Amino acid sequence: MIKFFRKTRQNLINEGKTAKYVKYAIGEIILVVFGILIALQINNWNENRKMNHQKNSYLKRLIQENKEDLVTFTNEIERLHNNNTIIVNLSNAFKDKNCSDSLLVKSANNYLIFGTLYPTVIPSTSTFEDLSNTGNLSVIKNTELRDQIVSHYKNYEFMKWTFKIDSDWAIPIDAALFTDTDALRFDSNTTSFLFPDASIEMQAKELREEQAIYTRNAAIHYWINDHCINYLKKVKEETLDFIGLLEKANKNERLTKND
Numbered sequence: 001m002i003k004f005f006r007k008t009r010q011n012l013i014n015e016g017k018t019a020k021y022v023k024y025a026i027g028e029i030i031l032v033v034f035g036i037l038i039a040l041q042i043n044n045w046n047e048n049r050k051m052n053h054q055k056n057s058y059l060k061r062l063i064q065e066n067k068e069d070l071v072t073f074t075n076e077i078e079r080l081h082n083n084n085t086i087i088v089n090l091s092n093a094f095k096d097k098n099c100s101d102s103l104l105v106k107s108a109n110n111y112l113i114f115g116t117l118y119p120t121v122i123p124s125t126s127t128f129e130d131l132s133n134t135g136n137l138s139v140i141k142n143t144e145l146r147d148q149i150v151s152h153y154k155n156y157e158f159m160k161w162t163f164k165i166d167s168d169w170a171i172p173i174d175a176a177l178f179t180d181t182d183a184l185r186f187d188s189n190t191t192s193f194l195f196p197d198a199s200i201e202m203q204a205k206e207l208r209e210e211q212a213i214y215t216r217n218a219a220i221h222y223w224i225n226d227h228c229i230n231y232l233k234k235v236k237e238e239t240l241d242f243i244g245l246l247e248k249a250n251k252n253e254r255l256t257k258n259d
Helices: 002-014 018-095 101-115 126-134 143-180 200-209 211-258
Strands: none
Touching (some): 018 126, 018 211, 101 200, 200 211
16 A cells, blocks of 8 residues: 555656645545544544443442442341340349359350450452552542542441450450459350369359459440441441442443443
């Protein structure tokens, strides 16, 4: 094609057809520019297609991970409710003057194994971290959606920070339970075998003598559990709304693509 254009120009010059040569040259330039513009348009189209595919992939991953988070939050709420039931059972056993020694010891066993555990929530953040660390957050052109994604994961960080504050507050009180009493005697899953054998009656007597320490410790864990349950319920609702937002954005992308 280039040889053809070159030969045509040369023929026009040789024939002295200057005006035709100029017109031809201009036409050739326009044709080249037009070709370049088409190539750029095709390249832009390919790049946009790749970015849209990447964006859709990220949206799907965010939806999937947040659905997994909903399961995590639901399970943790249930676990904390169960732990608070165990705490209430210990409190009731202490308050009931007619409570049997075996029931009191069993309540203490359950409390040491489950009731003293702290809330644990690890939401899925790998896709957001990928978006942030690679700079790919920019593939989401909708600035409102992008801001909502960032805000959602900031809320996750605030949740973890809030739970850490609760735990840091309770640790000194936990320390008193384990340094001032033989509480680990009642952790039958792990450490009870390390203590000298003692009858149920002796264990119950020890518990009643140290009731104030156990009750104070149990009250702290109940408060933390209740606080985290309420917080998780709020985060769960926000996550449901966030999933709806992502699904709507993903649906709109598919509709736009089909159009």
